[in-house]
Amino acid sequence: MTVRATAHLTDDERLDWLRLIRSQNVGPRTFHALIHHYGQARDALAALPQLARRGGASAPGRICTRAEAEREMAAASAAGVTFVSLREPDYPLRLAMIDDAPPLIAVRGELATLAQPTVAIVGARNASAAGIKFAERLARELGEAGLVVASGLARGIDAAAHRGSLTTGTVAAIAGGHNSIYPPEHTALADAIAENGVVLSEMPLDHEPRARDFPRRNRLISGLAAGVVVIEAAQRSGSLITARMALEQGREVFAVPGSPLDPRCEGSNNLLKQGAAPVTEAADVTAALRPIFERPLQLSAQEPDRPITPSEPKGPSEPSDDERARLVTLLGPTPVGIDDLIRLSGLSPAIVRTVLLELELAGKLGRHGGGLVSLV
Amino acid sequence: MTVRATAHLTDDERLDWLRLIRSQNVGPRTFHALIHHYGQARDALAALPQLARRGGASAPGRICTRAEAEREMAAASAAGVTFVSLREPDYPLRLAMIDDAPPLIAVRGELATLAQPTVAIVGARNASAAGIKFAERLARELGEAGLVVASGLARGIDAAAHRGSLTTGTVAAIAGGHNSIYPPEHTALADAIAENGVVLSEMPLDHEPRARDFPRRNRLISGLAAGVVVIEAAQRSGSLITARMALEQGREVFAVPGSPLDPRCEGSNNLLKQGAAPVTEAADVTAALRPIFERPLQLSAQEPDRPITPSEPKGPSEPSDDERARLVTLLGPTPVGIDDLIRLSGLSPAIVRTVLLELELAGKLGRHGGGLVSLV
Numbered sequence: 001m002t003v004r005a006t007a008h009l010t011d012d013e014r015l016d017w018l019r020l021i022r023s024q025n026v027g028p029r030t031f032h033a034l035i036h037h038y039g040q041a042r043d044a045l046a047a048l049p050q051l052a053r054r055g056g057a058s059a060p061g062r063i064c065t066r067a068e069a070e071r072e073m074a075a076a077s078a079a080g081v082t083f084v085s086l087r088e089p090d091y092p093l094r095l096a097m098i099d100d101a102p103p104l105i106a107v108r109g110e111l112a113t114l115a116q117p118t119v120a121i122v123g124a125r126n127a128s129a130a131g132i133k134f135a136e137r138l139a140r141e142l143g144e145a146g147l148v149v150a151s152g153l154a155r156g157i158d159a160a161a162h163r164g165s166l167t168t169g170t171v172a173a174i175a176g177g178h179n180s181i182y183p184p185e186h187t188a189l190a191d192a193i194a195e196n197g198v199v200l201s202e203m204p205l206d207h208e209p210r211a212r213d214f215p216r217r218n219r220l221i222s223g224l225a226a227g228v229v230v231i232e233a234a235q236r237s238g239s240l241i242t243a244r245m246a247l248e249q250g251r252e253v254f255a256v257p258g259s260p261l262d263p264r265c266e267g268s269n270n271l272l273k274q275g276a277a278p279v280t281e282a283a284d285v286t287a288a289l290r291p292i293f294e295r296p297l298q299l300s301a302q303e304p305d306r307p308i309t310p311s312e313p314k315g316p317s318e319p320s321d322d323e324r325a326r327l328v329t330l331l332g333p334t335p336v337g338i339d340d341l342i343r344l345s346g347l348s349p350a351i352v353r354t355v356l357l358e359l360e361l362a363g364k365l366g367r368h369g370g371g372l373v374s375l376v
Numbered sequence: 377m378t379v380r381a382t383a384h385l386t387d388d389e390r391l392d393w394l395r396l397i398r399s400q401n402v403g404p405r406t407f408h409a410l411i412h413h414y415g416q417a418r419d420a421l422a423a424l425p426q427l428a429r430r431g432g433a434s435a436p437g438r439i440c441t442r443a444e445a446e447r448e449m450a451a452a453s454a455a456g457v458t459f460v461s462l463r464e465p466d467y468p469l470r471l472a473m474i475d476d477a478p479p480l481i482a483v484r485g486e487l488a489t490l491a492q493p494t495v496a497i498v499g500a501r502n503a504s505a506a507g508i509k510f511a512e513r514l515a516r517e518l519g520e521a522g523l524v525v526a527s528g529l530a531r532g533i534d535a536a537a538h539r540g541s542l543t544t545g546t547v548a549a550i551a552g553g554h555n556s557i558y559p560p561e562h563t564a565l566a567d568a569i570a571e572n573g574v575v576l577s578e579m580p581l582d583h584e585p586r587a588r589d590f591p592r593r594n595r596l597i598s599g600l601a602a603g604v605v606v607i608e609a610a611q612r613s614g615s616l617i618t619a620r621m622a623l624e625q626g627r628e629v630f631a632v633p634g635s636p637l638d639p640r641c642e643g644s645n646n647l648l649k650q651g652a653a654p655v656t657e658a659a660d661v662t663a664a665l666r667p668i669f670e671r672p673l674q675l676s677a678q679e680p681d682r683p684i685t686p687s688e689p690k691g692p693s694e695p696s697d698d699e700r701a702r703l704v705t706l707l708g709p710t711p712v713g714i715d716d717l718i719r720l721s722g723l724s725p726a727i728v729r730t731v732l733l734e735l736e737l738a739g740k741l742g743r744h745g746g747g748l749v750s751l752v
Binding site for chain 2: 130133134256257258259260261265266269270272273277278279280281284
C-alpha cells in the first residue's frame with residue numbers, strides 16, 4: 001500500500017506511472033517499493049536499468065517507452081477508459097488499502113460508483129439454475145439496500161450478480177484489458193454495467209487474459225468490497241481464491257448454503273464450516289456489513305517506513321557486493337519475511353530493501369503477501 | 377432428573393411406577409417430585425387423592441389401578457415390549473440426564489443398542505429426494521463409524537435415517553404406543569428397526585398419538601443422543617422443536633446446508649445462522665462428537681435437593697391454608713422460577729414444593745423446563 005494523497009497527478013506524472021507499472025518485472029508491490037525509494041516514478045524509471053544489472057540480470061528488463069504509454073493513453077481515451085491512480089480521489093478507498101493495490105486502474109463508466117459501499121458476489125461459472133436465480137435476487141436486494149455489487153463478469157453467478165444490480169450500480173473487475181472482454185459474449189453486459197457502474201482493469205487495453213490473470217484479478221474483486229458472498233463454489237475453484245484473498249485483506253466472507261449432494265456447493269459449504277457467515281437473504285449481508293460501513297475507513301497503521309520527504313536524499317543507498325551476496329545467501333525458494341532478512345543479515349533496512357528491489361527487477365525475486373519474499 | 381441407581385425394580389415396584397406415571401395429572405416432572413418427596417411410588421400413590429384435594433381439585437384425579445397396570449404389563453409382554461425404569465441399567469444414560477426423563481420407557485428390540493454412542497437425525501416429512509438420499513447416506517456412514525442413529529419414525533428424513541442404519545443399529549422414539557405405530561405404513565419399518573435396534577415409547581401400548589404428543593416425543597430423540605443433525609426443516613417445523621430441545625438439553629446441534637430457494641431448508645439454514653455446525657459428511661459429526669463420547673457421562677450436579685434417605689421422615693410437611701394461599705397469589709399464567717417463589721413467599725422449599733405438587737395433581741399447575749412453573 002502506498003500512502004494516499006488526494007491530489008491529481010499531472011499528465012506527465014500519470015504517463016510516468018503508466019510507464020513504470022508497464023515495465024518488465026514491475027508488479028504493484030515493486031511499484032510501491034520503487035516509489036517509496038525514489039519518490040517519483042520518473043526517477044524510478046531512470047534507475048531501473050542499473051538496479052536490474054546490480055540484481056544480476058543478464059539483460060535489462062524491458063522498460064515501457066514514453067511513446068508506448070502515450071499510445072495506451074490515447075487508445076484508452078478513445079475507448080472511454082480513464083486511468084485513475086492510487087493517489088487520486090476517484091480511486092476506491094478500500095482497494096487502496098490492500099498491499100498490492102494496482103497503482104493505476106483503467107475504468108470505464110460512472111466513476112462515482114467506486115465511492116459507494118460495496119459488497120462482492122462471486123461463484124461458479126457452471127452454476128445451477130437455482131444458484132443463478134438466487135445470485136440475481138440477492139444482488140438486486142443488496143442494490144436496493146444501497147450497496148454496489150462487485151463481481152468478475154464471468155459466466156454463471158458473476159453475470160447474474162451484475163444483471164441483478166445493473167440499475168443500482170455494479171463493478172466488474174476484469175482479468176484482461178478493456179478491449180479484450182472475457183468471455184466475449186459478455187461484451188454487451190460490460191457495456192450495460194458501464195451505464196450505471198464501472199468496468200475496471202489493471203491490464204493494458206488489449207491484454208488477452210491468461211489463466212494466471214484470473215486469480216490476480218480476484219484480489220481486486222475482494223479488495224473493492226467490505227465483504228464477499230460466495231454462491232456455489234466447487235473445491236479448488238476461483239471463487240475460493242477470492243474468499244481466501246478476502247480473508248487476507250480482512251474482508252468479511254459470506255457463503256450461501258447448498259445441498260451436500262451438489263459438487264458446486266462443496267467449496268461454499270466448506271467455507272461455512274470454516275466460519276463464513278451463512279447467507280439466505282440480503283438482510284444477512286447488510287446486517288453484518290452495516291457497522292463496517294459506518295466505521296470511518298482508515299489506512300493501515302502498518303506502513304513500514306516513513307514516506308519519503310523532499311528534504312531526504314532521493315534514491316537508495318548503494319549496497320556493496322558483499323552486502324548483496326550476504327542477502328542472496330539468505331534467500332531461497334521458500335518465502336521469508338523481510339524483517340527476518342534484516343535481522344539475520346545484520347544489514348540496514350534501506351540496504352535490504354534496495355537489494356530486494358534489484359533482485360526483483362532482475363526477475364529473480366517474488367513478492368508475496370505479508371512482507372514475504374522468495375527467489376523465483 | 378431422578379437420581380439413578382443401577383438396581384432392578386421388583387415386579388411390585390415396577391407396577392407401582394407404572395400406576396403412578398399413568399395416573400391423571402402425573403407427568404415425568406411430577407413423578408420425579410413425588411418420588412423425591414415420598415421415596416416410594418406406592419407411598420406417592422397413596423398420597424395422591426389428598427394432595428389433589430388440598431390443591432383445590434373439584435374431583436380427585438383418576439389413579440391408575442393395579443389391575444389396569446397389570447393388564448398393560450401383560451399386553452406389553454405379549455407384544456415383546458419391556459418396561460425399563462430410570463433406575464435400571466438398561467435405561468439410556470443420556471436420556472436419564474434430562475430433567476423430564478420418562479420414569480419408564482417401553483422398549484422393543486435389542487436393548488444393548490441403548491448403551492451405544494448415539495446421534496439423532498431428524499428432518500422434514502415432505503423431504504426432497506436429495507434430502508432423503510443424503511439422510512440415508514449420512515445414517516449409513518454414521519452407523520459404519522460406530523454410532524447408533526436415533527430418529528422419530530416419521531415419513532421423509534426420519535424413515536431414511538432409520539433405513540440407512542438398520543443393520544448397524546437405530547432407535548425410533550415414537551409418539552404413540554407400540555400398538556399404534558404412526559404413520560401406519562411404517563409398521564414394517566418399526567419391526568425391522570427392532571431386529572438390530574430399539575423402538576421406544578413412553579406412552580400406553582394402545583395410545584394413538586395426538587398432535588401434542590409429537591413435540592413431547594421430540595425431547596426423547598434429542599435426549600437419547602449426544603447431538604442432533606437436522607436435514608431439511610421448514611420454519612416452525614417439528615425438527616426445529618427437536619433442535620431447540622437439544623440445545624436446552626446441552627446437546628450438539630448440526631444442520632445440513634440447503635438451497636435458500638427451498639422452503640424446506642429455511643429452518644435448517646437458520647440453525648446455521650444461529651451457530652449450528654454445518655454437516656456435509658459423516659466426518660463433520662463424528663469429529664465433533666468424539667470428544668463428547670470420550671468424556672465419562674456424569675449425572676447433573678444441579679440436583680436441587682438431597683435425595684430422600686430412609687432416616688428422614690417420608691412425606692412432605694403439610695402446608696397451612698395461609699401458606700398455600702400466599703403461594704397461589706404469586707402464581708399466574710406466566711412461568712416463574714421455583715427459586716423465585718421460595719424467595720418471594722418466604723416459605724420453606726419443602727412447603728413450596730408440596731403446594732406445587734398439590735396444585736399439579738389438581739390439574740392447576742404446569743411445569744416447564746428450567747425449574748419454571750405456571751398456573752394452567
